[in-house]
Amino acid sequence: MRHLLSGADLDADTATLILDTAAEMATVAGREVKKLPALRGRTVVNLFYEDSTRTRISFEAAAKRLSADVINFSAKGSSVSKGESLKDTALTLQAMGADAVVVRHPAAGAPHRLATWVDGSVINAGDGTHEHPTQALLDAYTMRSRLGRIAGLHVAVVGDVLHSRVARSNVLLLGTLGAKVTLVGPPTLIPVDIGTALAPGTEVSYDLDAVLPTADVVMMLRVQWERMADSYFPSAREYARRYGLDGPRMRRLPDHAIVMHPGPMNRGMEITPEVADSPRSTIVEQVTNGVSVRMAVLYLLLGGMT
């Protein structure tokens, strides 16, 4: 595997290798010197066309812990704002000898295009409303470390599935790893043919309360306020009432079930503070795990996996 563009790029063995490697990487974080020499002399470019504090910092930390040289290239204040094309930017990075390009872009498929123009590895760090495969990997890692397995789990992904790259990558990866996924949201925010588009057996429900009693994992998606203006739902209040996760709803879950959120959260919209700060919540762990998983991806793409 040269690039990581989609959750579909990962078969079960590769995904498991990444999760196992991430577990090794996690032990580095506990050391006094949080650094491995694995990628010394290699260059990782973070190419970010969208604001993203947490993903960019996570990749930066991951690359630095592996001793790679990290160049942060953000669309603001660069040649991009002068109208340089993605292709010309790609050729520039190529000329600078980037071994890996981590790209976040508002247009779906931009990392795929980039991969046709550079020799190095391209890692999709979120492309429009398409995919965010390292988020799915860190989510899988979190489920596995909390619940001990992934195969056979019932995962409810709740909210704005239509615009969610997190949801798409999770459906693909969880399907590959043998979990059952139910997508929950108002019909306006569930993409057409989603039951068959990504993974066979993906289910759809419009009724959160009906899904909760059998869920091992509830993954809440961020819902943007702007969606209201486009009539996807009538009001934030009605959305929260029908699809938000609050204390009473959380208590409908089985005792072992966990609550996840990719962040950033809208407290009071899709999730209440009581839930976000509860022991079931894995939201802070997900951030920690993100660094380990991204270390594993960089390590395997840039040298460890042939």
Next chain:
Amino acid sequence: MTESYLIRGARVVGGEPADLLLRDGVVAEVGRGLTAAGARVVDADGLVALPGLVDLHTHLREPGREDAETVETGSRAAALGGYTAVCAMANTSPVADTAGVVEQVWRLGREAGLVDVQPIGAVTVGLAGEQLAELGAMATSAARVRIFSDDGNCVADPRLMRRALEYVKAFDGIIAQHAEEPRLTVGAQMHEGEVATRLGLTGWPAVAEEAIIARDVLLAGHVDSRLHVCHVSTAGSVEVLRHAKARGIRVTAEVTPHHLFLTDERAESYDPVFKVNPPLRTAADVAALRQALVDGIIDVVATDHAPHALEDKECEWAYARPGMLGLETALSVLLEVVGERWDLIAERMSRAPARIAGLTEHGRDPAPGVPANLTLVDPAARRTVDPGELASRSRNTPYAGMTLPGRVVATFLRGEPTVLDGKAVK
């Protein structure tokens, strides 16, 4: 005095081989064993003679985007594709919404002299969909405009559409509608369906086309005017048209070669060469369109030839301009799709579009006294599409690397060759 041409052994519209003598701009004689002193002989053994193809839907980009195509380069591409007439869409810069602009395009076409370029006029000023353009002035200009279209944009306002349909009756005009309800396609990137869901691209739902066609056939029936539907792309649209035609509404429709041949799965590469508006649809839509073409529910194959500069395609899918080349590959794609059904091909690619556009010199099978607008096709040839070899100034063909049947060997415009031995004469 122009040169005479004696075409030997051509199968006229796929019939028995015959000789055709072209003289003084017309087909002078048709028969076997013809002789003509001084005529230049063209060996057409094994070739099929078709009436020169007529494209109802061509973007020539001039004036405004001469870096993507000019009237001359587009005309050359058309001649090489077997065309003798093309209708040039109005979405140029400036927009062809005045007599001045349509006359400019018409004059550039005459100067190029490779095909008859028949300008289409905009329905509304600046294609803005707010105020009727001076349709009458364009109709009475030297360009004699009969087809009006805001193509690229839909005439979405129902009252404006009604007025346009009514107004052009005074000069036997026709409104060619780009059927796309804009409120249903905000941000749309490709066909709404399983592939769009997988790719995370905003969907362009079939209903956005079907709803406008349904509205427009009812309007055309109400004011008893002529409606032409551009680039029909969905099975549902075919059903609406079937219903309208059964009711006697004066509606005609076109389909593009790419909608007869390619599906939305092409988007999986994220290569914008496959981005087009309306978008590539599903295999079920392709099947319905092919059947509709055979049944006559769809009257015409039109290319929607849409040249784009490299930088407008070599980018992210969402930022790319929609459209693909078509003139030099249309006949081959149709042969691939329907086979050697020559009468059907002549009807859908020449006679019917000429009738709709009112081009009386075109769309007539070669016969004594008929204007010598015809093309000779080698049905046995196969060719692999190489974007670098196209005469168009742009390279955005979706068929690159594909091997397709048929090759245009020669094209004649009023008895003068524009293409000989598969090469443009000028």
